[in-house]
Amino acid sequence: VSEQLILYQHMDWENTGWTAEDSFTFTVSSPPAALGPEEFHITISYEINEPGRQSRLLANTGAVVKEGDKVLIDQSKLDASNLLLKLPESQRSSYEIWFQVTSLPHHGTLMVGERNITKRKPNFSQYIINKFGVTYLHDDSESLADNFTFAIWPNEKGKSTMKPEADFLEEMFNITITPINDQAPELKTKGLRLQVLQGSRLVLGPENLKVEDLDSPPEEIRYVIIRDPNNGFLAMAHHPHIPVHRFTQADIDNSQVWFIQDGSPSSGAFYFSVTDGQHCPLYKLFQLDVIPISLVNLADLLLPQGQTSVTITSAHLSAVTNGRSPHITYKIMWPLQHGHLLTEDQAVVSFGQEDLNLGKLSYHMTNLTASEDQLQFSLLTSESKLTGQTLCIRVQPLLRVVSNLTVANRAAHQLTRKDLDATELANRTNSDPKFEVTEPPVHSRLVRRVGRDTALEVGYGPRTAGARANLTGPNSLNDSFTFLLRADHVQPATACLPFTIVPPDPFLLQAFTPDVSFLVTDNLVTIGLSQEKPVVSSGPTTQTGTLGKLTQTRWPEAAPWGRQSGEEPTLDVTASPTRVIWSPDTTRASPGAPTQPRESSHPLMVITPLTVALFLLIVTVVASCVWLLGQKAEQAKPLIKPQINLEPPTAGPRPERSTTVPAVTVTPLLRSSGSPPVSLFRAPQCERMEKSPASEPAGRCAPWETWVNLDPDMVTLCRQTNPALKHDQYWV
Known part of the structure; x- marks a missing residue:
């Protein structure tokens, strides 16, 4: 009894029920003494939780499956038929045990035959387990364990298999996955390189060397040094003076591997292999860069504008060594172009770190036409040298x-x-x-x-x-x-x-409805009137337009800089008697704002022919004007008849005029037979006409000083500029 060799084994569990009592009677004797008969009571119940047994079912042993394989869950692994013992013996034959999976496995699938157990169809019975079994299929992931949770209850045969709200048990079925080493180790570190100061020691951590294996722990990833470094050795943290040739990824992750630099100024490397014991090893080369001297501060030197000297301190230049050679010398490798260095009013070509720390070194600029300078230097110690360094010296603007x-x-x-x-x-x-x-x-x-x-x-x-x-x-x-x-x-x-x-704010443009025809000339913007949309062109161009009542309208895609594409806008010379729209350049102009020149994106091969053509056109226009003036001098008869009746031929009621707007009689110009109507104004001669519009801003146009076929009285009434319209005003 003391050695726990006496066991009680329950028999005939089918006839025992859910809970039962048992006992046995015994006597104890130790001659010459004896103890009378005693009774030992035993309680038998599925409600009792034994150590190591958390299930109340007859069987819930769990299952073991290989990675990516499947396993059959049969009656020996999952049996809940003992729940029928809760029912009276007369009702047990009319009930059966049903399962409902309440939580599906995370790394696999449950199947009954060819049907998957899902959230929509989660039920199966003990009869299915006994006859066919339930299959668990692993998803071939690197997981080591899985499980699913289910509810069980006795359900009367022939009725709906709905889980009751009470009187049911809920347990978990555990699945152990045996891993398969099918993944080779993978090197995660991109650059196998470590920088160490000369004569010092440095930890070789996972940020320097990292190999991962999804199905092997870090303790099983082993490194072997094939060729030792030539400028030091690898050692463990607890024995820093003993070189090591084997270690694991776990040692690297725990910062147990150190590199001990032997003090030589040369860099080195070591060759190693890594494997998990199942796959072919990886062979890699690890570089060990030795830094004899390190420049920790190299900041631009700013010389305030108006000053000629500035002090150079350790905030601009500062270097450290391995400690064996504490004296650092800065040597100028190339003379300064616009100044020189002074130490205690003496020009120098080399200086020490102490001069920088004490603020003895200064830069003096001698060339006041320069805005920057460069100090090219090298750092020297008794054991090492650092070359190719540059300190930029810039003049700081007083702005x-x-x-x-x-x-x-x-x-x-x-x-x-x-x-x-x-x-x-x-x-x-x-x-x-x-x-x-x-x-x-x-x-x-x-x-x-x-x-x-x-x-x-x-x-x-x-x-x-x-x-x-x-x-x-x-x-x-x-x-x-x-x-x-x-x-x-x-x-x-x-x-x-x-x-x-x-992005800009939207702006408005001016448009008005024309009543009387007029002529416009401008050296920057010309308005083309057509039955299509108006097109804006640049350059000295004459075009017929109309004037009318001023209204406000929105120009949807106007830009004050004109087009940015390579195409230049063209001019539509078809006159429209109904509408004219001012271009954005004219509507946004104000007396205090400058006129912006247009930029042209045409290449020179396109600008040159256009310039020649424009020059020929100007010569032709000037010659025509001279010829017309000569014809006018020969003709003595006036251009305008003395009286012209502008009233309509049919009699009728005269339209009523507004008292605020005076009646104006317009004298039409004479037209010669077979010729188009003569323009009221001639195109003005603009300044800088010979210059390309892409390179020079457009100049102001000269006043309208030339008139073609006009009565002298009419000329006096014409204005050179168009004043801004005020309220209740219109063009005549």
Whole structure:
């Protein structure tokens, strides 16, 4: 009894029921003493949870399956027929046990024959298990365990197999997956390289060397050093002086592998293999780079504009060594172009780290026309050398630049003092600072405003930034331009103005309904009237138009910069008596805003023929005008008849005129037979006509000083410019 050799085994469980009692009587004797008969009671029940047994079913042993294989769950593994013992013996034959899977397996599938057990059809009976069994199929993943949960209850035969709300048991069936080593180790580290300071030691961690195997733990991934490094050795953390040639991935993950550098300045490498014991090993080369000296600080040196010297400290230059050679020397490899280095008022070509730490070294600029300089140097110790280093020296502009500048797309933005403020530089130098653009913006352009001089005004020389980005949608676009800031007696400084191009706000254009025909000439924009949509063209062109009542309309796709494609707009010369629309360039013009020149994207081979053709056209027009003036001098009769009746021939009621608008009688021009109507005005001669419109801004047109076939009284009534219309005014 003390050795736990006496067991009680329950027999005839089918006739026992869900719960039963049993007992046996025994006596104890130890001569000469004896103990009378005693009774030992035993309770038999499926409700009792024994150690190591959590199921109340007759069988719920679980199953074992290989990775990617299947296993049959039969009556020996899952048997819940003992639930019928809860029922009276007379009712047991009319009930059967049903299962409902409440939680499907995570890494496999349950099948009854050819049918999968799903959430929509989760039921099967104990009869199916006894006769056919339930199959579990693993999905060939790298999982090591799986399970599914089910509910069981006695269900009366012939009735619906719905799980009751009470009186049911719920248990879990566990499945153990035996892994198969079918995955080879995979190297995850891209660059097998480690940088170590000369004479020091460094941990070889998983960020330097990492091999993964989905079906093997890190302890089973073994490394073997085939060729040792020539500038040190690998050791374990607990024995740093003993070289090792074998270790595992778990040792690397736990930071147990170290590389001990032997102090030599040369770099090295070691050759190794790695395997999981089942697949062919991987052979790799691991590089070990030795850094004899390290430059920890290398920042640009900024020389304020107007000053000629600045101190160089350890914040600009700083280096560290391995400790064996603490003395660091900086040697200038190439002479400075625009200045020199001084230490205690003495020019030097080499200096030490102590000079930088104590602030003894300074740079003096001698060439005040330069905006930057370069210090090319090498670092030297007694054991190592670091070459090819450069310290950039730049002149810091004495300028305040606006932050977060935004410019509307296809609009002009005047640069003012708020954008670029060089007031302090102007006061110090008593001069007018100049801005010289060295790198123009990519998506916009800079132009000087027409009609303004270059004297100091608001922004030190008025310039206009116009954004011409190909911007669609609500997105913004970043742009910038770089310039040199110059002033008298100081160095120039390079600066940059960044800005953001944002979508523009919609704007309105002017349109009116014409009543009386008129003629328009403009050197920048010409309005073409046709029965199609109006087309805008540039250049000196004459076109017939009409005037009428002024109204407001929206121009849906207007852009103040014109088209950006390679095509130039053409002119439709078909006159329309009903409507004229002013182009966006004319409607948005204001007395205080500059006229923007057009940019042409035509190549030179297209511009040259067009220029020649335009010149020939001008010569032809001028010759025609001279000939017409000669014809006018020969003719003595007037062009306008003394009296012309403009009333309609039929009598009728005269239309009532407004008292606020005076009646105006229009005298029509005479037309010669067989010839088209003569234009009221001749195209004006524009300034800079010989220059290409793509390279020079359009000049102002000369006044209308030449008249063709007009009565002298009519000439006096004509205006050279079109004034802005006010309320209740119209053209006559």
